[in-house]
Amino acid sequence: xxxxxxxxxxxxxxxxxxxxxxxxxxxxxxxxxxxxxxxxxxxxxxxxxxxxxxxxxxxxxxxxxxxxxxxxxxxxxxxxxxxxxxxxxxxxxxxxxxxxxxxxxxxxxxxxxxxxxxxxxxxxxxxxxxxxxxxxxxxxxxxxxxxxxxxxxxxxxxxxxxxxxxxxxxxxxxxxxxxxxxxxxxxxxxxxxxxxxxxxxxxxxxxxxxxxxxxxxxxxxxxxxxxxxxxxxxxxxxxxxxxxxxxxxxxxxxxxxxxxxxxxxxxxxxxxxxxxxxxxxxxxxxxxxxxxxxxxxxxxxxxxxxxxxxxxxxxxxxxxxx
Amino acid sequence: xxxxxxxxxxxxxxxxxxxxxxxxxxxxxxxxxxxxxxxxxxxxxxxxxxxxxxxxxxxxxxxxxxxxxxxxxxxxxxxxxxxxxxxxxxxxxxxxxxxxxxxxxxxxxxxxxxxxxxxxxxxxxxxxxxxxxxxxxxxxxxxxxxxxxxxxxxxxxxxxxxxxxxxxxxxxxxxxxxxxxxxxxxxxxxxxxxxxxxxxxxxxxxxxxxxxxxxxxxxxxxxxxxxxxxxxxxxxxxxxxxxxxxxxxxxxxxxxxxxxxxxxxxxxxxxxxxxxxxxxxxxxxxxxxxxxxxxxxxxxxxxxxxxxxxxxxxxxxxxxxx
Numbered sequence: 001x002x003x004x005x006x007x008x009x010x011x012x013x014x015x016x017x018x019x020x021x022x023x024x025x026x027x028x029x030x031x032x033x034x035x036x037x038x039x040x041x042x043x044x045x046x047x048x049x050x051x052x053x054x055x056x057x058x059x060x061x062x063x064x065x066x067x068x069x070x071x072x073x074x075x076x077x078x079x080x081x082x083x084x085x086x087x088x089x090x091x092x093x094x095x096x097x098x099x100x101x102x103x104x105x106x107x108x109x110x111x112x113x114x115x116x117x118x119x120x121x122x123x124x125x126x127x128x129x130x131x132x133x134x135x136x137x138x139x140x141x142x143x144x145x146x147x148x149x150x151x152x153x154x155x156x157x158x159x160x161x162x163x164x165x166x167x168x169x170x171x172x173x174x175x176x177x178x179x180x181x182x183x184x185x186x187x188x189x190x191x192x193x194x195x196x197x198x199x200x201x202x203x204x205x206x207x208x209x210x211x212x213x214x215x216x217x218x219x220x221x222x223x224x225x226x227x228x229x230x231x232x233x234x235x236x237x238x239x240x241x242x243x244x245x246x247x248x249x250x251x252x253x254x255x256x257x258x259x260x261x262x263x264x265x266x267x268x269x270x271x272x273x274x275x276x277x278x279x280x281x282x283x284x285x286x287x288x289x290x291x292x293x294x295x296x297x298x299x300x301x302x303x304x305x306x307x308x309x310x311x312x313x314x315x316x317x318x319x320x321x322x
Numbered sequence: 323x324x325x326x327x328x329x330x331x332x333x334x335x336x337x338x339x340x341x342x343x344x345x346x347x348x349x350x351x352x353x354x355x356x357x358x359x360x361x362x363x364x365x366x367x368x369x370x371x372x373x374x375x376x377x378x379x380x381x382x383x384x385x386x387x388x389x390x391x392x393x394x395x396x397x398x399x400x401x402x403x404x405x406x407x408x409x410x411x412x413x414x415x416x417x418x419x420x421x422x423x424x425x426x427x428x429x430x431x432x433x434x435x436x437x438x439x440x441x442x443x444x445x446x447x448x449x450x451x452x453x454x455x456x457x458x459x460x461x462x463x464x465x466x467x468x469x470x471x472x473x474x475x476x477x478x479x480x481x482x483x484x485x486x487x488x489x490x491x492x493x494x495x496x497x498x499x500x501x502x503x504x505x506x507x508x509x510x511x512x513x514x515x516x517x518x519x520x521x522x523x524x525x526x527x528x529x530x531x532x533x534x535x536x537x538x539x540x541x542x543x544x545x546x547x548x549x550x551x552x553x554x555x556x557x558x559x560x561x562x563x564x565x566x567x568x569x570x571x572x573x574x575x576x577x578x579x580x581x582x583x584x585x586x587x588x589x590x591x592x593x594x595x596x597x598x599x600x601x602x603x604x605x606x607x608x609x610x611x612x613x614x615x616x617x618x619x620x621x622x623x624x625x626x627x628x629x630x631x632x633x634x635x636x637x638x639x640x641x642x643x644x
Binding site: 026028082084098130133 | 365398444557
């Protein structure tokens with residue numbers, strides 16, 4: 001099978017989006033942007049052995065390749081519309097590609113994202129997905145709008161993906177059912193796209209938690225020129241992680257919660273006057289939105305433990321070049 | 323240096339484009355598309371050892387990473403505007419990155435392209451660049467419009483990059499000055515952006531020659547449902563390649579000309595009534611536009627040699643999975 005037959009067989013599908021004038025199969029894809037909308041772009045590169053394990057089920061790799069980008073759209077309050085996928089493959093493995101595209105397109109279909117272009121080459125396995133979303137003009141959420149006095153929220157629960165990785169690496173143990181749950185969070189994260197769209201005009205700043213809560217929160221503080229005080233006791237956690245924090249492996253579990261990464265939950269700020277609106281949004285979204293602290297005028301993050309004592313050092317967030 | 327310091331130091335620059343609301347440093351980049359324009363997207367992945375040699379000068383790698391994408395914009399008749407760059411790096415090599423970004427930004431500045439986002443990770447060296455261009459609504463050039471009777475043109479000269487690669491691989495020899503010339507074509511190709519924009523409304527179909535003339539021409543024929551007859555004698559070539567074809571290594575030189583790839587010239591079709599306009603465009607562009615044959619109603623490509631005899635077999639174009 002040559003490169004073009006491979007694209008035809010695995011990646012080209014009927015396009016149902018009338019905004020797409022030209023999709024896969026030309027030098028470029030052509031789309032008609034909606035009047036009155038800004039466009040939002042994001043790109044993520046996933047490398048085998050670093051972002052996914054060599055023996056990961058290919059469908060989960062396909063899912064995650066798109067999910068991490070959808071999560072960026074969620075953090076911007078954008079509606080994801082189109083994607084381009086470039087991939088390096090060590091060989092032509094039909095079965096692997098079949099699984100990968102199944103995972104990718106299942107998620108794309110759920111979020112009505114159209115694959116409009118890409119590139120394939122041989123090389124160490126690596127996927128690079130570019131996502132394009134739309135947002136009403138000027139309405140994108142950014143990292144720059146947090147103000148002292150704002151509440152700080154996170155969606156869902158944090159630390160599960162990092163806990164799964166710790167188990168896979170032999171640094172922690174869990175029962176089968178608990179492991180299955182956290183492993184799903186690691187391998188097939190659910191991007192909070194509907195939540196992100198709903199936060200337009202409500203959140204003053206937002207980010208998705210990919211590198212770990214404190215590290216990603218710090219990006220907002222840097223851009224907004226503010227600080228934060230948060231309480232460990234308030235950070236939402238799953239039952240398996242809660243158990244570890246309370247008894248067995250407090251340090252590891254705290255590191256998962258505060259700096260684990262791969263959560264793909266949203267961290268955002270909003271004025272205290274928005275608390276009722278946010279309670280309604282949480283109900284609508286069917287997902288907890290938990291207030292974990294507030295924005296301060298002084299730079300830096302203060303993390304208080306369950307007794308209200310500030311932690312002397314914070315676990316380090318993920319850094320590819322640290 | 324951590325990942326974010328690396329981005330700040332090597333990739334973040336002042337943004338002068340008023341259409342960019344949010345550039346590097348958020349979960350996504352936000353741009354305001356121009357009313358009345360379609361958007362054109364393309365992505366290319368360049369893998370070390372495959373698209374560039376491990377010992378290539380980093381500035382040439384930076385140049386080529388952007389150039390191959392600009393060439394896609396040229397083939398679509400689009401004006402390139404914004405780029406996102408994802409890169410995997412095996413290590414943090416300041417000197418390499420400095421050269422790479424110098425090559426990248428020198429070309430970006432020449433074409434007024436703004437880098438608005440990206441991603442960096444550790445991994446086998448690999449760059450994935452997404453380019454976004456604008457074109458008046460409905461005016462994009464595609465591969466689909468060629469009609470029987472149209473003339474077939476190529477810009478510049480073909481085969482030089484493939485000849486340089488043949489020399490580097492010890493399959494051919496050239497004098498120093500000739501080698502320097504063809505090597506420049508291989509390492510720092512010049513995308514034909516102004517030409518592509520000028521061909522809007524004139525060319526019926528267009529493609530950029532990245533995999534080789536006959537292979538890329540075949541993509542247009544497939545999409546347009548037509549065939550082609552071209553003459554070897556008419557295909558424009560540099561002096562070094564002409565010398566090889568006429569004497570020393572005819573087979574290798576012919577393969578470079580017809581199927582070498584990495585040319586980044588444009589191949590396009592136009593009605594015979596456009597010949598005068600195209601002569602004027604060539605003058606304006608300061609670059610030969612050469613008529614090498616015509617579009618036929620019958621599928622397939624007939625390549626006639628210097629005596630008018632059809633070649634029995636065509637050299638194979640590049641295929642990553644062939």
